[in-house]
Amino acid sequence: MxxxxxxxxxxxxxxxxxxxxxxxxxxxxxxxxxxxxxxxxxxxxxxxxxxxxxxxxxxxxxxxxxxxxxxxxxxxxxxxxxxxxxxxxxxxxxxxxxxxxxxxxxxxxxxxxxxxxxxxxxxxxxxxxxxxxxxxxxxxxxxxxxxxxxxxxxxxxxxxxxxxxxxxxxxxxxxxxxxxxxxxxxMPDVAFAAPVGPPSGSYLRVDLGPSNAEDGAQAPSVDDFGIRWNTWHTLQGGEQALAGEALRGLVTTTGAITEVDLVLSGGFRANGLRNGGLTSPSGDKLGTLAVWQATADFFYTGDPDDPGGLMLSGLSPDARHTLRLFASRATDEETRITRFTVEGGEEAVSAEVTTTGPDIGEGGYDGNEGSLVVFTGLVPDAYGRLHLDVDRAAGAFAYLNLLELEVE
Structure with missing residues (x-):
């Protein structure tokens, strides 16, 4: 850490x-x-x-x-x-x-x-x-x-x-x-300066997963669409990313540096290429999110030792945000469903996506190829934070490959 x-x-x-x-x-x-x-x-x-x-x-x-x-x-x-x-x-x-x-x-x-x-x-x-x-x-x-x-x-x-x-x-x-x-x-409250947050129309993308060649790849700083990414730190497949670790100063898709941090509130493990990552994403299904380095590896949770949670801080409490999440891991062993829950300044909201299962994709592919979880109108809490929990709804594991945050 x-x-x-x-x-x-x-x-x-x-x-x-x-x-x-x-x-x-x-x-x-x-x-x-x-x-x-x-x-x-x-x-x-x-x-x-x-x-x-x-x-x-x-x-x-x-x-x-x-x-x-x-x-x-x-x-x-x-x-x-x-x-x-x-x-x-x-x-x-x-x-x-x-x-x-x-x-x-x-x-x-x-x-x-x-x-x-x-x-x-x-x-x-x-x-x-x-x-x-x-x-x-x-x-x-x-x-x-x-x-x-x-x-x-x-x-x-x-x-x-x-x-x-x-x-x-x-x-x-x-x-x-x-x-x-x-x-x-x-204890007195910490004196917070109200976060300004990125301006309306900003997008931030984060690639999550390992970086060793056998298990994953970091999204390029600028992909083939000319879009800038933030990528998780160097991490070996199977290793833990621990609560308290962070990606600081995320950049927007146009390269503007922000004060937005991604902080792990609950740990994950990481895996990918050798374990069912989506290596050939379709632009027809995912649009400009179809960047193989981002879809081919993932964070996952399945054991209570890896509770699966993260926080986005440095957001304006006065702005609304859209959060897009992609999760996929191919195997025919069982059907797996991930539940995402987002909490900020308003009531928590949840949604689920089937990430894994026999023949759930085109041509008998056993993983999610194009279903995104999308939360709109999200308002951060008074401290400029959105909290995301990642849980199993069905099956042995829950996943998160990438996320995109849009300031509405």
Missing amino acids: DGPGRRRAAAQGGLVLVGSSTIRRWRTAQRALGPYAPLQRGVGGARSADVAKHLPELALRHTPSAVLMFAGTNDLADGRSVQSVVDNVRCVMQQLHSAQPGTKLFYAGITPTPSRWSIWADQDAVNQAIQSLAAQHPSIVYIDTVSALLATGSPPDEAYFVDGLHLNAAGYALWDAAVINTVRPN
Whole structure:
């Protein structure tokens, strides 16, 4: 997530989110914490010791006004002591104070889970110790992410988890409420300059997928139609693109540089050429979107470890936008349908497209050749953001090959 251009620019005085996979999988973080310009820096499997050791890279360099931390459960599961976790949290506190006195640390309590119920006593002991610290130090605030889950049972109801350990959408709804209710009275909103956004009539195109020769290709900066593209960073087929990574300063199809960023709010994996990408797109079906480097590879999601979400920021909240999405992956194994949901300043809207299945295309082709999902009249939220979730509606995987944003 720290490669050239990959890191989203942090808002001065924003909120940096650090910790383990609960942070990395938190697809709704950008919406839940919008007023605080959250920056996701979660790392799967991270322990509190890892957060303390790497805090300068994870958080301090972003000069946040607050850091939200969820870590400690992996330490305890690995056999570390309660005191070692508490000491690591103290270390984080001290580093924040040394770098910028007054920086708040929000500590999200270690959540009880069915799969780690056997160590709940130790997890609770950590939570109690952090609550005691918070009572003594105004710079640390404890977030009670525990009570709502325990209200469902002891151990908590499996219905709030994807695998007995990681939260699902229902679990994150409880988590979001606890976090918002604690952050809101303890952190001022970030001072946003209202985004101007690209002018009416602008178009921006983004090619998503891997770049290694065996699995994908990056769309040319200027294609055969004379249209400019934005392409995802260097990525190998099968690798993850992580929440918090970004394409910054997207250019329009005519080459104008904008302040629009594409930020991943939920991770994806990438694949393409060797796995059913559309290598011979038809201009009759896709028009000028028929650029093989863009249609032949894709981002995909199918595992909860890759929640599949992105955000477009830097848009004018006063403008309406059209979003066009193309998704395709050919195989006759099963029918696969992707559901896209867009949320901004108005009610969320959803649409589905069949990406995959036996003979769904011309001449027995087993993938989508020309069906676009098109959302019109989209209004960004007050911070100039549109949020896109990518989910499976049927089958094992959901896909996104390319997108086009039009300012109406």
